[in-house]
Amino acid sequence: MEFDPSKYPTGLCEQMEPLVARVLAGNPSPYTYTGTQTYVVGDKSDRAVIDPGPALDSHIDAIIAAVGEAQISAIMCTHTHRDHSPAAAPLAARTGAPIIGCAPLVLADDGPRSDESFDKFYAPDRVLTDGETVTGDGWTIEAVATPGHTSNHLCLSVQESGAMFTGDHVMAWSTSVIVPPDGNMADYMASLQKLYERDDKVYYPAHGKKVTNPRQLVRGMMGHRKQRERQILKLLETSPAEIVDMVPQMYKGLDPRLTGAAGQSVRAHLIDLKSRGLITQSGDVWTMAG
Numbered sequence: 001m002e003f004d005p006s007k008y009p010t011g012l013c014e015q016m017e018p019l020v021a022r023v024l025a026g027n028p029s030p031y032t033y034t035g036t037q038t039y040v041v042g043d044k045s046d047r048a049v050i051d052p053g054p055a056l057d058s059h060i061d062a063i064i065a066a067v068g069e070a071q072i073s074a075i076m077c078t079h080t081h082r083d084h085s086p087a088a089a090p091l092a093a094r095t096g097a098p099i100i101g102c103a104p105l106v107l108a109d110d111g112p113r114s115d116e117s118f119d120k121f122y123a124p125d126r127v128l129t130d131g132e133t134v135t136g137d138g139w140t141i142e143a144v145a146t147p148g149h150t151s152n153h154l155c156l157s158v159q160e161s162g163a164m165f166t167g168d169h170v171m172a173w174s175t176s177v178i179v180p181p182d183g184n185m186a187d188y189m190a191s192l193q194k195l196y197e198r199d200d201k202v203y204y205p206a207h208g209k210k211v212t213n214p215r216q217l218v219r220g221m222m223g224h225r226k227q228r229e230r231q232i233l234k235l236l237e238t239s240p241a242e243i244v245d246m247v248p249q250m251y252k253g254l255d256p257r258l259t260g261a262a263g264q265s266v267r268a269h270l271i272d273l274k275s276r277g278l279i280t281q282s283g284d285v286w287t288m289a290g
């Protein structure tokens with residue numbers, strides 16, 4: 001998906017609604033779209049900063065400028081991919097604010113790329129579990145555990161307005177990349193169902209536009225994954241296959257830079273189908289069961 005970075009207001013503070021402002025970091029890429037969007041919540045004496053983003057001095061300066069005279073009372077991360085949480089520590093150091101949110105993740109480095117996209121230095125002052133809240137002056141943010149994209153992923157919901165920060169779990173520009181072993185397709189599907197059953201009014205993803213029809217989008221995403229699953233089963237009905245052969249058949253016109261990510265999502269589906277007893281695996285070759 002091509003875009004012109006000059007059209008996106010990196011470093012500016014955009015007011016999205018009375019309680020929510022957005023600051024775009026200067027880290028566009030095929031994985032981050034226009035860059036990471038940091039959100040600032042609150043309109044009185046204090047603010048929560050959600051997904052502070054990559055540790056770019058220019059971005060940290062922009063967040064501090066967006067907060068203005070108010071205090072930051074919580075720095076919150078939806079998960080610990082390196083485009084989301086590394087700015088938490090330097091922002092905490094500059095403002096004295098606590099880091100409150102998702103759990104840190106310790107991954108065994110047991111394969112290529114297994115942990116290279118994770119922020120190993122993330123160290124929260126307080127970890128939120130599902131349903132726990134953080135309150136500030138005029139705002140209450142609830143943690144909604146949504147494992148799948150990563151095992152520690154949280155969505156964060158503003159109780160006063162129905163705004164939901166969906167991190168990388170639900171995004172309008174692209175489906176979420178699920179990279180095993182930490183990424184888990186069955187968990188991701190259950191976390192989509194969990195959001196579908198809620199009545200949040202608007203989603204603010206970390207990448208891409210705000211979503212004003214959340215339940216419709218979530219239902220579409222669940223349908224999309226079911227369709228991928230059917231595609232895989234259909235391919236395997238014809239003959240056993242390896243992921244490298246399946247990706248070009250399943251993803252027509254894919255940006256070549258995203259071939260690896262597509263392969264990881266296919267792998268996540270295959271692991272899920274295997275755990276459900278529908279297929280078997282022998283080395284790199286996947287086969288219909290029975």
Ligand SMILES: [Zn+2]
Nearest residue numbers: 079081149168
């Ligand atoms: Zn992520």
